[in-house]
Amino acid sequence: MEAFYIILLVGTVLVLAAAFSSLLAFRFGAPLLLVFLSIGLLAGVDGLGIRFENYSFTFMLGSLALAIILFDSGFGTSLHSFRIAAVPALTLASVGVLLTAGVFGVAAKYFLGFSWLEGFLLGSIVASTDAAAVFFLLRIGGINIRDKVRSTLEVESGTNDPMAIFLTIALSELLATGQGFGGLDLHFAVMFLEEMGLGVIFGLLGGLMIVWVLNRFTSDRGLAPILVLTLALLVFAFTGAMGGSGFLAVYVAGIYSGNRKMFAKHQITRFNEGLTWLAQIIMFLVLGLLATPSQFPILLVPAIGLALFLIFVARPIAVWISLMAYDFTQQEIGFLSWVGLRGAVSILLAITPILSGAENGSVFFNVTFIIVLVSLLLQGWTIKPVARYLGLIIPPRIGAVDKLELDLPGKATHELISYRVLKDSPILSGERIPRWAMPSLVIRDGRSLRYQYAGRLRENDQVYLFVTPNYTKLLDRLFASRVPVDDDDAEFFGAFAISPTRPATELDLAYGPGLLSATEQAMTIGELMHSRLGGKTEYADRMRFGSIVLIVRETDELDHVTKIGVSLEPVEPATKLPIFINMREIAHRIRDQIRKYRGKPVPGRPSA
Incomplete structure (x- = not known):
């Protein structure tokens, strides 16, 4: 029991340190995931001396955390965003990953003296963008870019992991068995189609199941988020057990369920956000603990060279070829190629050669770790400046909105929304609430007033309205603060x-x-x-x-x-x-x- 308490104490202290460090990272604009990874490194064997070498446990824990992150990513992706970006994003997630792995694999062979198979294996490990890094930097980093570009990046990062995982496992198997490229046959193509196909099918069925269960068997709002999480992990585990891609399935299930009317949806969204933060912190901390920085110097120069090659050559070539047929501008393709952050997924995949007993297993892991550090340092810190330099930061359509959406019991055809009246908002300047919206209550200075007796709305009033779904964006404009951009900019x-x-x-x-x-x-x-x-x-x-x-x-x-x-x-x-x-x-x-x-x-x- 004493050992258990010590382990628990150390673990909670590390998580708290990562959580509190996020406040400083927000202030100085540092990539948070780099901060979490650095704390793990500082606490590891070459820092505070915590020795952690359980690769199998790390792979399982990381896979579980990644499933949670992907489900939340899909849950927060609107169907509209998915539709406008699905085709180019899926091209990047398939053709783009293959091209990145191929171009990078050639460089890896000569930089590290690898065989062709080892080079392409390392290319597969670092070929996918990290969903946690991309979603965090785009959604929380305050980067306001064209919706199609943002959606393409988010959908790509959520769907390219299955391709990278399949390539890594397949090439690791060929390397471990000594078959070489001669072992590639029709079996691998059939296995790939089976994994992706089952991932999509079970993902859609899983999304249907989540919505059906939540809308029929839940009466306690506190239980709803736990039930959704459990069902999402059930989709992930069942799909994997049936030979499909559990990561693709859980992402698809998130997209489907997140775009349907569900009981306690807002509580579920908040719970998912908090759990995703915890999953990211734990995953990056454990991966940092697993690394041994004292082994880095011997590989530092070629690894940094490969990282720069990936950022400035392999990823841009892959993105350009993949998106050439689509209507993206030169600036947008350049930005899409720059936001190719590598993160926890690449480090997790770098464990695969070690688990399969590959001769250079530790080299794969250490080189990948250095590449991820360079990517988070160089790309993670410069995404917003690059977007601004390329002229992709667009003026906000509306200002800030202070809004709260509340669930109604049963199968209500209306939503209850609460807005706080902000300074300089159109509603404060005399704009009228549309007839299709039904205002019912105003909270003013702690007092509850019926809307028809409240008189003219005042700043900081809290207004409650019943509104038909899909019309809330129109109300957002009425209650938003003034946009600090001239219309004729x-x-x-x-x-x-x-x-x-x-x-x-x-x-x-x-x-x-x-x-x-x-x-x-x-x-x-x-x-x-x-x-x-x-x-x-x-x-x-x-x-x-x-x-x-x-x-x-x-x-x-x-x-x-x-x-x-x-x-x-x-x-x-x-x-x-x-x-x-x-x-x-x-x-x-x-x-x-x-x-x-x-x-x-x-x-x-x-x-x-």
């Missing part, structure tokens, strides 16, 4: 605005002619943008038209474009080199060069 939204209802032919006459197809000539400017942007337009979307750029300034509640900005000069390229440009941009440049060669003026530019 030329730096981001262009020099002037045009109406989306004007004929597209007018745009063609001014900046063409000859830029419209026969079908597009009958469209309005708004319809043209909607068509060329893949049938979906978002706030701050951009579309090149000749040498100008059209920018979505405003959309309505149905995501129809209501105002378009015009930038007379294209956005400055992310780099002078012709990289990170998509197929549409390549076609534009080829057409411009042909026009120059034939002596014709380039559309939108004055002739010499």
Whole structure:
């Protein structure tokens, strides 16, 4: 019992140290996951002297923590975000992982003197982005970028682990058995399809089960989060036992259940957030304890070289090739390639060669650990500055909102929402609450007032309203604080605005002619943008038209474009080199060069 209390004491002290260190990390902008990892290193065998060498336990604990993190990641991903980013994100999660592993594997062979199989195994270990790192930095780091870019990163980080895990386990098996690449056969392809297919199927069925159970068998709000967590882990374990990818299944189950009406959903969300924090802290602390920094110096130079190669060569090449067919700008592809953080998943996978008895097992682990440290230091600390440098930070659509959503019993068709009236909010300036919203109560200075007797709303009033689901975003605008951005901000939204209802032919006459197809000539400017942007337009979307750029300034509640900005000069390229440009941009440049060669003026530019 004495040993148990000592272990528990040390463990709780480390978790508390990590939790309190997060306050300093927030203040100085340090990547929190790096802080957690560093505390584990300081407490380890080369620090305070805690010796921890249980690789099997660490792998199981890390897998459990990762399942919790992935479920929460999926639970917080809206179906809208998943839809707009699913295809490019899944391309990155499959083709991108393969390309990263392949390009990096070539470098690993020569940097470390590995065999080809060992090089590609190390490439598979570090090929996936870390869901914990990406979700934390994007959701908590205050980076306001275009929704499609953010969603692509989040969905990619949530879905690329199964591919990396499959590659790592398959190559580790080939290395341990001595078969080499000759052991690759149709069996591995069938096994991959089986894992991914079962992961998706059991994930959807698991999401259905979670929603069904919560809405029928739960009467205690305090029990609901525990029940959801248990069911999510059941999906994870059952899928793995049946030969599927448990990580993919638990992520899919999170997306499905998180986008359905559920009992005590807000309590579940808060519980998941807290549990995810704990899972991240424990996972990174244990991985830090497992490392032996005194073994790092002999591998430091090649490992740092490989980390830089991964950041500046392998990941950018993989992202560019994977996304070339999609409508991302040069800046956005550059940013997507930069936010390829490596974290706990890579370190966990680096344990696999050790467990399989590979000859260079410790080398895989130590090199991977150094690569993760470099990634968190270099990329984790610079994501926001890089986004700002590339011009991807977009002005907020609305200011801050102080909102609380409350569950109603039974199958209510309305939601109860509470807003605190903020200074400079439109509702305080005289804007009226829409007729479809039903205000019922106002809390003012500790007193409860019926809305119709409360008079004009005042700052800090707490207003309770019944509202139909999916309309809350409209109310958010009424109760939000003032946006500190001018509507005619030329730096981001262009020099002037045009109406989306004007004929597209007018745009063609001014900046063409000859830029419209026969079908597009009958469209309005708004319809043209909607068509060329893949049938979906978002706030701050951009579309090149000749040498100008059209920018979505405003959309309505149905995501129809209501105002378009015009930038007379294209956005400055992310780099002078012709990289990170998509197929549409390549076609534009080829057409411009042909026009120059034939002596014709380039559309939108004055002739010499």
